[in-house]
Amino acid sequence: MTTEYLVLSALLFAIGALGVLIRRNAIVVFMCVELMLNACNLAFVTFARMHGNLDGQIIAFFVMVVAAAEVVIGLAIIVTIFRTRRSASVDDANLLKY
Amino acid sequence: MGETITFWVLAVVSVGAALGMIFSRKAVYSALLLGGVMLCLAVLYAVQEAPFLAAVQIIVYTGAIMMLFLFVLMLVGVDSADSLVETLRGQRVWAGLAGIGFAVLVILAIGNALFVPEPAGLAAATEQAGGNVQALARLVFTRYVFAFEVTSALLITAALGAMVLAHRERLEPKATQKDMARARFAEGDPSPLPAPGTYARNNAIDMPALLPDGSVSELSVNRHIARYDVERGHLPDDPKLAEALKHAVEEEPVTERSHRHEQASSQETDSQAEVTK
Numbered sequence: 001m002t003t004e005y006l007v008l009s010a011l012l013f014a015i016g017a018l019g020v021l022i023r024r025n026a027i028v029v030f031m032c033v034e035l036m037l038n039a040c041n042l043a044f045v046t047f048a049r050m051h052g053n054l055d056g057q058i059i060a061f062f063v064m065v066v067a068a069a070e071v072v073i074g075l076a077i078i079v080t081i082f083r084t085r086r087s088a089s090v091d092d093a094n095l096l097k098y
Numbered sequence: 099m100g101e102t103i104t105f106w107v108l109a110v111v112s113v114g115a116a117l118g119m120i121f122s123r124k125a126v127y128s129a130l131l132l133g134g135v136m137l138c139l140a141v142l143y144a145v146q147e148a149p150f151l152a153a154v155q156i157i158v159y160t161g162a163i164m165m166l167f168l169f170v171l172m173l174v175g176v177d178s179a180d181s182l183v184e185t186l187r188g189q190r191v192w193a194g195l196a197g198i199g200f201a202v203l204v205i206l207a208i209g210n211a212l213f214v215p216e217p218a219g220l221a222a223a224t225e226q227a228g229g230n231v232q233a234l235a236r237l238v239f240t241r242y243v244f245a246f247e248v249t250s251a252l253l254i255t256a257a258l259g260a261m262v263l264a265h266r267e268r269l270e271p272k273a274t275q276k277d278m279a280r281a282r283f284a285e286g287d288p289s290p291l292p293a294p295g296t297y298a299r300n301n302a303i304d305m306p307a308l309l310p311d312g313s314v315s316e317l318s319v320n321r322h323i324a325r326y327d328v329e330r331g332h333l334p335d336d337p338k339l340a341e342a343l344k345h346a347v348e349e350e351p352v353t354e355r356s357h358r359h360e361q362a363s364s365q366e367t368d369s370q371a372e373v374t375k
Contacts, residue, residue, distance in 0.1 A: 001101065002217045003208065005146070008109045010204040012116055012135070018197030019120030022190050027171055028125055031132045034163065035116055038139050041155075045148050052218025054230075057148050058237050064151075064158055065249050069256035071163050075170045076263035082174045083266075091185050 005046040012039035026078050026088045030071070037067045104145055112138035125171055133164045147220045150231045292318040295339075305334060306342045314342040321346055 012035060019032030041060040048056025078088060085092050112135045119131040136159040144152035184190065220230070227233035238246050273281075282288050292315045295307035304327050307318035324346040327333060333340040 001105075004105060004109070005142070006208045007205050008105075008113070008142075010208055011113055011201060014197055014201030014204060015113070015116040015120060017200055018193065021193030021197060023120060025125055027167065027174065028120075028128050031128055031167060032120060034159075035119065035132060035135060038136060038159070041151075042139055042142060045143050045146050045151060048148070049146050049220055050217045052220060053223050054220065054233050054237055057151055057234060058242055060148075060151055061154065061234070061238075062242075062245060062249065064154060066252065068158055068163060069252050071166055072256045072260045073263070075166055076260040079170060079173060080263050088174045 002046050002050045006043055009039045009043040009046065012036075012042070024089045024091055026081070026090050026093070027075075029090060030074050030078070033074075034067065034071070037063060101145055104141065108138045108142055112142075126168070129164060129167050129171060132167075133160050136160045136164070147224075148230065150234055294318050300334070304332070304343070306339050306346070314338055316342050316346045319343060319346050 016032045016034075016036035016039060019035065020029050023029050023032065041063055044056040044060040044063070046056075048054055048060075081093050082088050115131040115134040115138070119128045119135065122128050122131065136155060140152045140155040140160070143149075143155055224230050224233045227236050292307050292309070294303040295305040295318065297305060304319060304323045307315045309315050319342075324343045328344055328347050333343060
């Protein structure tokens, strides 16, 4: 039964990766990154159950903490870029290009 | 059996919501669908003997993180749609192929790996501590205590970073109450705008007021309400008042009063600049 969970997790991770590649809106890209983190968490929880120890759940817990901190900083950066460039598109944030 | 049904229902729902998230054109729909995926995952955690993580998932992800996402979405502008200009030609097609290829690779890798047919289950691991939460707490405060401490540094850094990034320098001194009073008297009309007219047969706020000398005050009617009245033909019977309403609509978007206020404030900053000289 646990293999199905891992396949679901891989599927969600791939969908998140696809979203990061095809979307241009920085906030939606960020949501896709969150989806990938969630998929990893599902895999960790499944591994914990599969092997009968709780380390996987602890790792998932720490991933959640890091994701919360990451969202705060990422959204602050997006708001700062929006303030100066008046756009939330990742194509417009090319100031470091040259 | 119950777990199988739960899994398949939630798997279909979560994959569908995830696909909808990356393909919906409106960012708010994406956010709501992501919330749906997170709720599905919370239930899957609960099914997989992780009740604490299920609660944390709902509280932290769907509660805090999704609220933050929606908040920033409203701040940045909901209608900021994706640009359809392709900076790299054919990027979407290749990205789609890469995504599908990646999914196939990972799923095949999982399918190929040898897994124990029956999961070990967490009953033995949690029994000693007396429950899932107690067992997790024991691990966090013993084996993972250093990671736990580092987490606090991470959270403080994140909070400081958000404050630094969101901070904006104030370039000119904040106007005090004294400055505002001075600006108000400098524009020559310190009283509030005249109230709308109240007459024997009409007390709606779309009626212009009569000034003491009998003339009609256009300032007493909100411009948007006047425009609504003119467009719908709800004009007062008195031709003088109707004329005032039409005139109020034709005025420029910047009302005379705010225009005067801008002038006054620019004069004020000029005088302040002189004072600082």
